[in-house]
Amino acid sequence: MAAETDHDLFSEGYARYVDSKDELRHYRDEFIIPTLGDLERKSIAIEEEIKTELWGLDWSLPSVYLCGNSLGLQPRRTRTYLQQYLDTWGTKGVNxxxxxxxxxxxxxxxxxxxxxxxxxxxxxxxxxxxxxxxxxxxxxxxxxxxxxxxxxxxxxxxxxxxxxxxxxxxxxxxxxxxxxxxxxxxxxxxxxxxxxxxxxxxxxxxxxxxxxxxxxxxxxxxxxxxxxxxxxxxxxxxxxxxxxxxxxxxxxxxxxxxxxxxxxxxxxxxxxxxxxxxxxxxxxxxxxxxxxxxxxxxxxxxxxxxxxxxxxxxxxxxxxxxxxxxxxxxxxxxxxxxxxxxxxxxxxxxxxxxxxxxxxxxxxxxxxxxxxxLSIFNEVGMDKLRAKSVLLTGGLIHLLDCWPGLHTAREAGVYEILTPKADGEHGAQVSIRLQEGLLARVMTELERVGVVVDERKPDVVRVAPAPLYNGWQDVWRFMDAFERAVKEAIRRRDGYCQT
Ligand SMILES: Cc1ncc(COP(=O)(O)O)c(C=O)c1O
The missing domain is CATH 3.40.640.10 (Type I PLP-dependent aspartate aminotransferase-like (Major domain))
Structure with missing residues (x-):
């Protein structure tokens, strides 16, 4: 594992280092990030044992949630606010x-x-x-x-x-x-x-x-x-x-x-x-x-x-x-x-x-x-959020463009980025179009390791780092999983992996 101050852009250590410098990083704690176990759980009540063995993954780890373009995560303070609403209704009725x-x-x-x-x-x-x-x-x-x-x-x-x-x-x-x-x-x-x-x-x-x-x-x-x-x-x-x-x-x-x-x-x-x-x-x-x-x-x-x-x-x-x-x-x-x-x-x-x-x-x-x-948004302010968003989303686009393990796949046109690359022409979402016949397997592989993104059939994956709760480690973990998912999808489709 790379050192904390590792400056290799493609390393997990660098991702941790970047996040440690993020002045908004504590806002992540304001959100409930589903764990890998949560995503698998079949009951709402937490009764099931978290599976520590399956896939060799620690199921108590947070998922990589990059789907705020579809449904944003739950702020922890929502429960407090809603409990107040329920208590008011319960104790005052119409009053x-x-x-x-x-x-x-x-x-x-x-x-x-x-x-x-x-x-x-x-x-x-x-x-x-x-x-x-x-x-x-x-x-x-x-x-x-x-x-x-x-x-x-x-x-x-x-x-x-x-x-x-x-x-x-x-x-x-x-x-x-x-x-x-x-x-x-x-x-x-x-x-x-x-x-x-x-x-x-x-x-x-x-x-x-x-x-x-x-x-x-x-x-x-x-x-x-x-x-x-x-x-x-x-x-x-x-x-x-x-x-x-x-x-x-x-x-x-x-x-x-x-x-x-x-x-x-x-x-x-x-x-x-x-x-x-x-x-x-x-x-x-x-x-x-x-x-x-x-x-x-x-x-x-x-x-x-x-x-x-x-x-x-x-x-x-x-x-x-x-x-x-x-x-x-x-x-x-x-x-x-x-x-x-x-x-x-x-x-x-x-x-x-x-x-x-x-x-x-x-x-x-x-x-x-x-x-x-909104109380969180107004604490942070849209300008600070946007500054972090530009780093995360711009960084994701950059990694997709030059991630070493995906070099051959890129050369072969296995995926392309649909989202305009200029900072002023995109928000937090990156849309990736996959070659025909890869989407279902790529999604399955991402889900298997707790990466939550969404798909637009027949061939597009949408990935959205939301700056309030996502960090560079999420982007890194997505890239790591995406590399594996793409390779597995190609192997299944073509019977071998060209990367
Ligand atoms: C661009 C856009 N317009 C309209 C809608 C419809 O929203 P609603 O179901 O809240 O009416 C959506 C839903 O995702 C959307 O993404």
């Missing part, structure tokens, strides 16, 4: 909505959405009133498009990218159909490179320009789910606006991953989920952003009825992005000001800003888990 316990980590339930908005705002670079924590991602995309997609006879198209996440396709096509327009109203931007799914900024700008006169809305991903590419949000947003087009962003893979400045960039609207890099738990509550310029304070006092001439005037612009206030087209009681919610007089008085888009009282369970996780 939990209003009870201010002296030792509570969150405000009473009736205000918890405001706490969530305040906590998420710095992570997406927004003013507190520009964000709302609510619903789930696809639902929020629909709610936002209901307000922002106001097709007219002159401008009715939606531009999106061809390889967008399926739910975005469904949402966009169904919005177009809902307004009575044909599928051909959706303009799909093809990847500039079909093999890597890379979208050049220029090709996006060119498509926008080509359809500018007839386009009502653009919806794009901040970070692409498949390739891990980070799009140039400010440049594309500015270009859309120069043509008078409203633009929204699906930030599922960007939030908590890369620093965002939604307010400063003038983004019209955005939506995200909280179960990936935000670590709020499977299917947890989503969030949305509506730029201040669209509600501008007026909405507090002025109510524009949905479908009214005033609203069409405000939203159905033909030449420029909306400047008149946009109110939620679809409404619910939680979007109405607190003072009016229980008045029961059926007068909708919109909350200030994005909060007006809320429909229902939010799941306090979800909000509590989100607040637990």
């Amino acid at each position: 939990g909505h209003f009870t201010r316990h002296t030792d509570a980590l969150t405000r009473p339930w009736v205000d918890i959405d405001e706490d969530c908005a305040a906590a998420i705002a710095p992570i997406v670079g927004a003013e507190k009133d520009e964000v709302a924590v609510m619903q789930s991602l696809t639902a929020n995309l629909h709610l936002l498009m209901a307000s922002f997609y106001k097709p007219t006879v002159k401008r009715w198209k939606i531009i999106m990218e061809e390889k967008a996440f399926p739910s975005d396709h469904y949402a966009v096509y169904s919005q177009v159909a809902h307004h009575g327009f044909p599928d051909s109203s959706v303009v799909l931007i093809p990847p500039s490179s079909p093999s890597t799914h890379y979208l050049s900024t220029q090709s996006i700008l060119d498509t926008i320009t080509a359809h500018a006169d007839t386009t009502a809305l653009i919806l794009l991903p901040g970070v692409h789910f498949y390739s891990g590419q980070l799009l140039d949000i400010p440049t594309i947003t500015a270009h859309a606006h120069s043509h008078g087009i409203t633009i929204g962003w699906d930030l599922a893979h960007a939030v908590g991953n890369v620093p965002l400045r939604l307010h400063e960039w003038g983004v019209d609207f955005a939506a995200w989920c909280s179960y990936k890099y935000l670590n709020a738990g499977a299917g947890s509550i989503g969030g949305l952003f509506v730029h201040e310029q669209h509600w501008g304070g007026k909405v507090e006092t002025e109510d524009i009825a949905p479908g009214s001439a005033a609203e069409q005037e405000a939203n159905g612009h033909d030449t420029a992005p909306p400047t008149a206030p946009i109110t939620p087209s679809l409404r619910g009681w939680w979007g109405s000001t607190k003072g009016t919610r229980f008045a029961m007089d059926n007068t909708f008085a919109p909350m200030r800003g994005a909060a007006a888009w809320q429909l229902s009282n939010p799941s306090v369970l979800d909000c509590t888990a989100l607040l637990a996780s």
Whole structure:
């Protein structure tokens, strides 16, 4: 085993050395990292003996969890926060909505959405009133498009990218159909490179320009789910606006991953989920952003009825992005000001800003888990996280490019990196495409040694070092396991190993 100060980039000793210098390393202890035994366990209760013999591995070791792009790990403090929620519910019942316990980590339930908005705002670079924590991602995309997609006879198209996440396709096509327009109203931007799914900024700008006169809305991903590419949000947003087009962003893979400045960039609207890099738990509550310029304070006092001439005037612009206030087209009681919610007089008085888009009282369970996780993010700050992320992900790309044990495999084109390599063009995810017929065996081999990554059939492995809980040793252990997995997969496929 290499010495602690070993400077051989490819050694485990060097990985330990790098981690020892990481100023964020103690945040790893804030998370529950499943052990190899945990991943194998068949019961939730820890009753089984941990198998120390199988595969010669120590089953009490932490797994190599590189799947925060799909489901982030559980922060330890989540249990404390949730226990408080359960205790409040258990001891106060309905009064939990209003009870201010002296030792509570969150405000009473009736205000918890405001706490969530305040906590998420710095992570997406927004003013507190520009964000709302609510619903789930696809639902929020629909709610936002209901307000922002106001097709007219002159401008009715939606531009999106061809390889967008399926739910975005469904949402966009169904919005177009809902307004009575044909599928051909959706303009799909093809990847500039079909093999890597890379979208050049220029090709996006060119498509926008080509359809500018007839386009009502653009919806794009901040970070692409498949390739891990980070799009140039400010440049594309500015270009859309120069043509008078409203633009929204699906930030599922960007939030908590890369620093965002939604307010400063003038983004019209955005939506995200909280179960990936935000670590709020499977299917947890989503969030949305509506730029201040669209509600501008007026909405507090002025109510524009949905479908009214005033609203069409405000939203159905033909030449420029909306400047008149946009109110939620679809409404619910939680979007109405607190003072009016229980008045029961059926007068909708919109909350200030994005909060007006809320429909229902939010799941306090979800909000509590989100607040637990966001408290860690806001301790660290996105800039520090990003700095570590660039090192980890850039380092992983470098190792994949020059790991000695994979030299022959690389030469033979056994794998290629789909993710753009420049730091400014990716977040924490590296997508690796394998030669045909290798994916299943590579995944099996990785799983066998406790490396958790995810696959996109038929040939892509996605690997995401999340800087809050992953370190260089995880990257090293992944590379070590990946080398073995690739060699084994080739041996099984070809009957011998060429590496
Ligand atoms: C890019 C993207 N958009 C939309 C979704 C759908 O999210 P939800 O199920 O929360 O609506 C996902 C889910 O992973 C996603 O990755």
